[in-house]
Amino acid sequence: MIQLEPISGVFNRERALQAIYPMRMLIVKQADGFLCMNSGDYELRDKRIFFIPEEGLVRLEGRITAGYWLNFSSTLYTEFLLQHLDPLAKNLFLNLSFRDLSIQESVKTYSLIDQLKREIVEEKDTRFLAQYLSLFLGFTAGLDGYLAALTLDELQQVLRFKAILDQYYRVERSIQFYAEGMGMSIGKLNKFLDRVLGKSLTVLIKDRIMREAEELLTHSDFSIDQIAAILGFEQTVNFTKSFKRHKGISVLQFCKLV
Template sequence: MIQLESISGTFKRERALQAIFPIRVLVIKEGRGWLCMNSGDYKLRDARVFFIPEEGLVRLDAQIEAGYWLTFTNSLYTDFLLQHLDPLAKTLFLKLSYEDLDGESTKAYGLLDQLQRDIEANKDLPFLSQSISLFLGYASGLDGYLAASSLDELQQILRFRAILEQFYKSERYGEFYAQGMGMGIQKLKNFVLRVLGKSLSSLIRDRVMREAEHLLSHNDYTIDEIAEILGFEQTKHLYYNFKRYKGMSIVQFKKAKGI
């Protein structure tokens, strides 16, 4: 599902980097040379992150002092998209693109180092998925509001998101998440409002509704089944909450989707 390795040394374009999984990210911490793709050659520089499309071999003609090679499955990318509704998120790997971390590089490397430790510690997949999503959002600039956060705060955000991802279908009260974070409820409320810019209750509700929107976009489940999956005691509660969140009824939403 995920492979992350540190890379260094001299690379020749005759030999491609091995990609275990289709979604590929190359992070150049220190290095010079070229990333060679079918679409052309792209210059390497320190603190540059490449988001590489599925098609085409990845070759380097370079001297790398330090870098990271991250590959993961499409399902983990889907988890990222569920949290990032910005159209730019959907096109992040559509063609080769890159971002320069510059002054924010230390925190990005810290997130990758933490991801490596979590992989080695056999953390569960939902947690690792949140770790990847946080890194992608931060490194691509889609989560630009996190730029002012310290590495410790980013790790706290990761922990909160991982707990939320695991329990949002069954736990609606902030006290549960505060206990999981080892914080008092008011401290957690203040933290997420300051760092993420939303109230704790809004973050919980938004995650439930994003999943509702995802499930309603397919014909795999009836609306009653979706309400049960998402922990609503009655289907009418799903109807009510979805209209408040989306500004349209479920019937209108499905009609607009052509379902």
């Protein structure tokens, strides 16, 4: 599902980098030379991150003193796309692109990478890794501007909350449950969610449920009654009312559009 390796050494373009999974990133900490693709040569610079399209061999020419080679499956990438609907996210790996990080951004990026490596070694489940990777991509691509202002500890707390929410949103609606999972008091969790995510727990749960509803209505063969039950609604009418309030159209109208 995901492969993360430190990368360093002297490279020449005769040898391509190997990747098990289709989504590829080169995270440069310190280097000079070029990343060579069919579309051209791109300068390797300190604190530069490359988002590399699936097609085409990846070759390096020069020296990498420190960096990471990250590749992951489309399954993990899907969670990022579900959370980021803007064209910038969808086009992130369409063509080769890169982003130069500030010193502060680079420090957070390398810390997140180190933590991600530990999560992989501990064999965290796919749901957790998908949430972590989504947060990492949103941060490094500059799509989640609010994350840039957070401390590393706060970034880790956001990750933990999203992982807990993604696992239990269908069955747990109590603020007490999520507060205990975060190791916080109810009051502290409420303040954290309002300050960092700008939404209450109730709204975040509803958003997650409706996002899953859209996914099931679009990509599954379940009936509306079955989807309502899967999402924890005791009655289908409660689901259809909630969906219309959230989307502004009925479930049937949505199904006709997809």
